[in-house]
Amino acid sequence: MFSVYYESSSYPLEQIHLEALQNYSGTLDGSMLDIYTLPCMNTDTLTFYSAGTEATRIEKQEAIADYPAAQKFLSVCGIEYDGGEIAENKYNCSRCEKCVRTMTNFYAINKLDNFAEVFDVQDYKANFAKRLGRWMGICKKHYIHDLMPRLRQNNIKIPFGARVYALLFWRPYSFLKKKLRNSRFVRRLYYKFNIDRKIHGYRSSVSEAYKDLM
16 A cells, blocks of 8 residues: 655654663663664565654754644644543643643744644743743753754743743652652552642553552
8 A cells, every 4th residue: 555654753863872772761762763673674565764863853843833734733742642631622731741842842933823723822821931841840851952042043031930940840850750650659659649630630541551560
């Protein structure tokens, strides 16, 4: 039915190296190896390519920012795949890590308003310091390095409150999460008292998928 399949790359080529194979969550990030592993699935009639290694994530978003289909149907939400509730008439919750990361990049290139059909743009702007603070506190360093030049280029200042949220809440939260995530006792408490819902606003499917282990 088709002879070529393009798998979207997670990283630009200059960021792909074995030292970065272990990601910020402490797990192995197989997407670092796509350019090596995808060709292993090639057949006589089908070829796989890692597409987009020439661009960063924010450059990819710039490429689709004026595309009507993306403005109407773009879906990146992490909650959607974890069984949470999506905002009414929206494709994305606009609050999870993936939504905030995507919206922040669009905001940095002055294209966020183009995506009002799929994101809650008003809520993001009203809580800009909180959303940006979370993004700065938990996202991978190279995402931040990609973003900062765009913010400066478009004269968008980082609110002081965003730095406070990142430094005093989200970075300690990320640090503790890494340290405690493998403790069965801590995981039991985390899900028993619905801490995942209190932090993220939805019930994590992990509690069901791994309930026998907890």
